Amino acid sequence: QVQLVESGGGLVQAGASLRLSCAASGRTFSTYYMGWFRQAPGKGREFVAVINWSASSTWYADSVKGRFTISRDNAKNTVYLQMNSLKPEDTAVYYCAKDPVVDSFVRRGMYPELWGQGTLVTVSS
Numbered sequence: 368q369v370q371l372v373e374s375g376g377g378l379v380q381a382g383a384s385l386r387l388s389c390a391a392s393g394r395t396f397s398t399y400y401m402g403w404f405r406q407a408p409g410k411g412r413e414f415v416a417v418i419n420w421s422a423s424s425t426w427y428a429d430s431v432k433g434r435f436t437i438s439r440d441n442a443k444n445t446v447y448l449q450m451n452s453l454k455p456e457d458t459a460v461y462y463c464a465k466d467p468v469v470d471s472f473v474r475r476g477m478y479p480e481l482w483g484q485g486t487l488v489t490v491s492s
Contacts, residue, residue, distance in 0.1 A: 381455055386448065389445065389483055403462065412462070455492045458488060464479035
């Protein structure tokens with residue numbers, strides 16, 4: 368059974384950086400889109416970033432463009448989210464996800480087929 372396990376969350380001050388990791392089990396990791404969503408307290412889950420299987424294409428939410436970078440290492444079955452210049456409004460539970468099509472990440476009303484359990488990021492002002 369394929370699983371996604373996130374790590375790297377924590378409490379940081381505004382302006383700091385964090386790197387989230389998501390380790391995936393299973394042999395089909397390299398053929399899937401991998402991405403990140405987040406859910407702030409009292410809000411819905413929102414798209415953050417997604418990367419294609421070869422790492423040649425990435426997509427970002429406007430709110431994180433220029434600050435967050437998504438990457439992947441298919442040899443390690445791991446996707447990363449480097450978060451720089453963190454703001455208090457970035458506080459959320461961050462979820463890793465996988466799906467065979469990018470629309471599941473970026474199209475409103477669609478969602479990826481598999482999710483991790485989430486990792487909490489708290490940014491203090």
